[in-house]
Amino acid sequence: MDARYVEYLGVPHYTFLIVYTLAALSVLALLYGLSKTYRGVGLLAVTKQGVRRLDKSLRFVAEFLSHYRFLSRQVFGGTVHLLLIVGLGISLIGTIIVSVVHYTGVEYGGLFFLVMRFLLDVAAVFIIYGSLAGIYRVYAGRERYGKLANQYILVLLGFLAIAVTGMIMRRYRVDYYLGGPSPWSPLSYLVPPVTHEVYLAAYFVHIAVAFALIAVSPLVMLRHMYLAYANYLLVDRPLGELTTPFELEKVMESGEAEITVGVKKKGEWRGIHGIMFDACTRCSRCQDVCPAFAAKRPLSPMSLITKIAEAKNDADLFEVGITEDEVWACTTCGACMYQCPVYIRHVDYIVDLRRALVFESKVDQKKADLLMSVSQYHNTLMQANVGRHDWLRELGVKHISENPQAEYLLWVGCMGSFDGRAREIVKAFVKILEKAGMLDKVAVLGDEETCCGDPVRRLGEESRFQELVLNNKQIFEKYGVKKLVTICPHGYNTFKNEYPRFGVKLEVYHHVEVLQRLVEEGKITVRGSLESLTIHDPCYLSRHNKVVEPQRKIVVKLGALKEPPRHGERTFCCGAGGANYWYDVPEEKRISHIRFEELAGTGAETIVTQCPFCNAMLTEAKRAKDSAVNVKDIAEVVAEKLA
Structure with missing residues (x-):
């Protein structure tokens, strides 16, 4: 049978007036709702930016369709959401096809028409399951959803109504198009024959609910669709x-x-x-x-x-x-x-x-002490800045004024400059640079180095942060600094992502990136071993800056890599970030202890860090738990295994 689409099949001749009226009202309501949703930003501004940044708009669509943010943590909830999106998406495509047919007069039939019948039945199953599962999920977690719970349930009931009425309508139409139940409409075998009166009721309920949901979507919980786009775009x-x-x-x-x-x-x-x-x-x-x-x-x-x-x-x-x-x-x-x-x-x-x-x-005393330390001593550890890098001279690292041709400024950082344990990390890195014949390519600022500003900015002292930026900007310009390498992910992030807004443009490298390049270029050779190693990825290196592969390319050459459940960009914090290293917060269990247990649970002999703060936090956890697991920076592990 050669099935062909028939417009307004089995409905009164005035139906198109109702459809057009509801469509116009829903569009007006939608635009009004969007103007309210985008208050303070403007619907026109969002639209213009969406067109201007079409590449970003397309990336948003790609991320949304991939659904990885929904599925990665909550498989059930993410799957329910995905089924609803796919089901509603197929239904929308079906509606668009009908609209195109109406306005262009092209014929809609044959195999394509039959395939759409089948897909619309699939969409109905997805929407029905997604709606019922969603209602169950919202009801079970109604305390979490709070005031939004009733909105969620009403909207999901609306989706359910659209799917069920659509299924009834297709059962009526299958008799006309295909002479009765057909494999092209599998649900027609499950739904009993539909009378004309039931069909009409289903038809008008279907369009009324669909247009109503479109109209109210920016004003109820569905507004997250529009706001997510604006958040991503702007x-x-x-x-x-x-x-x-x-x-x-x-x-x-x-x-x-x-x-x-x-x-x-x-x-x-x-x-x-x-x-x-x-x-x-x-x-x-x-x-x-x-x-x-x-x-x-x-x-x-x-x-x-x-x-x-x-x-x-x-x-x-x-x-x-x-x-x-x-x-x-x-x-x-x-x-x-x-x-x-x-x-x-x-x-x-x-x-x-x-x-x-x-x-x-x-602010309490500890936070005040941090701010005072930066203001008075120009570092976060309440140490006199005089002689900050004298100990590096003994290792052959020169001040930049003595080595103006140096390719890189080695930003040692507050921890690397004053903390005894962090100094060992810097020494290991310098040892590797010397082995690679690169010692003359780096220089330090000595007493002119101050705090990068990360802790004070994240503590909330914006003025002090910007004072540090302007001071460091002058120093970088004074010595013509173009490239910077640091052992600290916090400094790395600040120089790379925050200084450019103030006119400071540098090539910024974390020491793990330098180490990986030295290994790949053959400037250093490392010995493999049977030692088992696990990597703790610092948040500010892996998640904020997506530096994940260099450390793994190195570690697999040094021993057996054992990954913890949360690694790479999905790493778990050590607890020091956001200036938390300098003050205390009420907690039942230290964040560093939670992380240490996870890392030690891999069975690895050594935890490999890439941040002096992570190293300090995990070392404290190791001591507290009297663990035999080693905590070492990647520079230390590489230095130990130099061939």
Whole structure:
């Protein structure tokens, strides 16, 4: 039988007027809703940026279709979401085809028509299962979904109604098109024959619910679709770069007497940050990967975003449920942002709240000591900066003024300069450079080196951070520094991702990248062994900057690599980031201990680190647990195995 599509089959002649009216009303409501959803940003601005950055729009679509953010942590929830998307997507394609046929007059029949009949039945199964499973999931987790629970259930019931009525309509039509149940419409074997009256009822319920969902989508929980796109499109910063609330250099030039730093009220956030929190679906993926939450610290990223979203614009956030300990508990590891399927920047909100606390001097003694140390000593460890790198002279590393032709500035960092354990890492790296004949290619700043600014910025002291940036900028320009290598992922991230905004453009390398290149180019040779090794990936190296492969290419040459469950870009924090190394937060179990247990659980003899802070945190955990597992930086492991 040669089946052909028949427009408005079996419905009254005036049906097209109802369809056009509902379509027009739903589009108007959609545009109105989008204008509300994109308040402070503008629907037109989002549209223009979407066209201007078509490449980014396409990447968003590709990421969304891959669904990896949904599936990676919650297989059941991610699968339900994917089935709904696929089912609704097929239904939308079917509707678009019918619209094209209507306006162009092309014939819609034959094999293509039959295949679409089959796919629409598949879509119905996906939507029915997805809706029922989704309702179960929301009801079971209704405490987590809070005020959104009823919206979720009503929307899912709407999807269910669309699928069931569509199935009834196709059962009626299969008799006309194919003379009865057919393999091209498998569900027709399950649904009994449909009377004309039932068909009409199903038809009008179907279009009414579909247009209603389109109309209200920007104003109910479905708005996360539109906001996710805006969040992805309008934020052009890497995960490791924080917002810049002002530029100190311009403030000083303008002579502006006072500036307000930080945010305490929801209404004080502007632009995309004024609406980003509304995208939260309460899926808890951020909470599931949060090290602070795992350690039973007083922080859930999901809960914090929910409190902001539900607060009144003029309410003091610290008086409506957000606590200071909650804000200080974050390690800024970025796991929440990396995992969030709607691209919320949780850390941006946390740091803005910290900035407000610092601006009002609401910091405890340890945080105040850190700020004082940077202000008075120009480093974070309360050490006199004089003679900072004298010990490196004994190793043959010259000051940049003595070696102006040096290709790289070796940024030793506060830990590498003053901490005894971290100095051993620097010494191992220098030993390798000497072996490779590269010692003359590096130089240091000596007493002119100060803090890179990472801890004070993440603590919330933006002014002090920018003072450090401007000071370092002058020094880099003074010596013509073009390339920089550091042993610290925090400095690496700051120089690479945050300094460029202030006019500092450098080629920035982490020492593991240099080591890998030396091995690959044959400038150093390493001996393999039977030693089993596991890698702890620092958050600021692997997740924030996606440096994952160099360390693995090295380690597999040194021994047997045993990966922990959470590794690479999905690593688990050591607990030191976000300036947490310098202060304490209430917790049931130290984050570093959780991580050490996971790494030791691989059965490896040695934990390989690539960060002096990670090394310090995991070494403390090793001592606390009286473990025989070694904790060494990758430079130390390579230095030990030089051929």
